Amino acid sequence: MAKDKSSDFFKTTLAPESLAFRLLGTAHAVARVEEGQSLPSALASVFSHPKMDAATRGAIQDIAYLTERKLGLCEFLIEQLTRQPPSPPLLKTLLASSLALLVGENDEADLKYEPYTTVDQAVEAAASEGTLVRAKGLVNAVLRRFLREKEILLEKSNLSLTAKWNYPSWWIKETRRIYPKNWESILHVGNTAPPLTLRVNKRKTTVEGYLADLEAAGHPATAIGPYAIRLDNPLPVYRIPGFSEGLVSVQDAAAQLAAPLLELQDGMRVLDACAAPGGKSGHMLEMADIDLHALDSEPERLKKIDENLTRLQLHATIMAGDASKKNWWDGNAFDCILADVPCTASGIIRRHPDIRWLRRPEDAKELAVISARILDNLWELLKPGGKLLLATCSVWPLESEWQADAFAKRNNAARLDAPGQLFPTSDKLKDHDGLFYALFKKQ
Ligand SMILES: C[S@@+](CC[C@H](N)C(=O)[O-])C[C@H]1O[C@@H](n2cnc3c(N)ncnc32)[C@H](O)[C@@H]1O
Incomplete structure (x- = not known):
């Protein structure tokens, strides 16, 4: 996107700390994934915005990953809440990102933002972008109707495989065909937020020694393999004790085998x-x-x-x-x-x-x-x-x-x-x- 200077996102007057800015950034990233780009590369384009700071990057990343995990459900909801497919594609991805926030990670009361703040900020985001400004009324109406009819819509979504599981239907059918016993658990784990797992460098320390370092630094963690330690709360790598000195690396426990x-x-x-x-x-x-x-x-x-x-x-x-x-x-x-x-x-x-x-x-x-x-x-x-x-x-x-x-x-x-x-x-x-x-x- 850095090269596409016509994008209003790069000219936006929205403040980076506002949820509107973050929703708009997410909508751009998710739109790029819809065009076939990988999410990390789509995010890298959005992150080249001159106003980007670490907190905004983190927030956009969180909302974008949540949106991809909830995309099947969000697309189902958009279908239910609009008369025709939203256009341009950025309108659909702004609605999807906002709905993902309104649904939350576990479809429970774990929302990161007050629902009406999300709605207001989504409308602000639409109003700030030339191609979406005419749709700000629609954004408002769709999201408010979702809040009014949330319970019934979420219940209805269970009838659609894609909305229920948040995978393309061919993927669900294939997993179920190959693994008739554990297909649900395989799909479920794919929808959970991944842990941060470290591999202890046995040339420099031991699992016990490093667990003690983590405890002293106030980072609770558990040993989950011969060299693997999972942090209770993920951290950016620069805050992981001894990371830059090579005491540990980030690596999934199965990859460590x-x-x-x-x-x-x-x-x-x-x-x-x-x-x-x-x-x-x-x-x-x-x-x-x-x-x-x-x-x-x-x-x-x-x-x-x-x-x-x-x-x-x-x-x-x-x-x-x-x-x-x-x-x-x-x-x-x-x-x-x-x-x-x-x-x-x-x-x-x-x-x-x-x-x-x-x-x-x-x-x-x-x-x-x-x-x-x-x-x-x-x-x-x-x-x-x-x-x-x-x-x-x-x-x-x-x-x-x-x-x-x-x-x-x-x-x-x-x-x-x-x-x-x-x-x-x-x-x-x-x-x-x-x-x-x-x-x-x-x-
Ligand atoms: C699963 S990743 C490897 C991860 C890596 N082993 C690790 O543990 O960090 C697969 C890698 O294969 C590389 N690759 C794909 N086709 C290849 C080829 N024909 N020859 C060599 N590397 C290839 C890709 O560029 C990619 O980096």
Whole structure:
């Protein structure tokens, strides 16, 4: 949006601390997601507004993530409350963002703003934007009617699968078809706010030692894995004790299972084939003194690996290259390879609520074909007796179990013990994303 100077948002006279400014910023971000952009990138455009400050950024981010988590319901409500589809698209996303705030996180009395403040500020937001000014009466009428008829409308919304679950209907049907027993819990976890989980750097501290540091700093937390600590209240990274010194990294508890599965030994030559932003690279280097080669096909994302490893004071050879090809390889085989292949990310929906609206039903199949090529190529780079770990953050078997099974058959690979499909869970002591692991040994 920074380049689109015609956008009224960049000329708005609204004060950044007003809810009107924040609703308008959110509406712009959500409109960009509707056009196919990812939410983080849509937010980055909105955040380039010259009046943006940390508090406003945080508030817009919260409302935008809430809106994506509630989009199915909000679209249902808009349909019920308007005679024709709102136009321009920004009007729909302003209504959706305002309705998300009026509904709240748990559809209960946990609203962050007084309902009538939200309505007034949504009207202000409409009045401030040239393309919406004529619709300010409609914004007012729709939101006030929602407040009057809230109970009955929310009850009615339970009859629509998309409104009830806040996923596209194909996604709900697919989850239900594949997992007839636990589809509801999988969908439910995707709608919860994700925890902030840390990975303790065992080169610098211990879980017990770091828990004590957190307690002393007034941040209650719980150990939820061999290296994993979940903070009771999420914090910005710059406020996490010892973060800049590399004592801990931010990483989901299931993602922390990858490095230990490879049983790395000092001196091993290891490839992290789809490495950016380097979360698992960092963990592997914390586990043993290995010669790590970190590859990723997105040169822009390589910087993130470098930043992460620099903070941890660890080193890898970082390379740009396509893991399904060999043109970047020096011909020396690897003892271990981690293939954290590109996937639909259907297991990390709670962290990326926009993904469900951006994906198409055919994506899993297309990504599985790309990943199969990557896996077959990487297998040739492995020493005899070496191990390859397939990781995905998907719950679709096409990308996970079926992929692993087909790969083992094609390459005559032995399968070793690994967790397989982990379902997303937000239990008190078991709180992690939905990841998949399969481990293979070259005969
Ligand atoms: C799931 S992410 C990896 C996350 C990373 N392992 C971590 O733990 O931080 C998948 C990565 O694969 C990269 N990628 C996609 N296709 C690739 C290819 N053909 N070769 C190498 N990397 C690829 C993407 O750019 C993305 O960074």
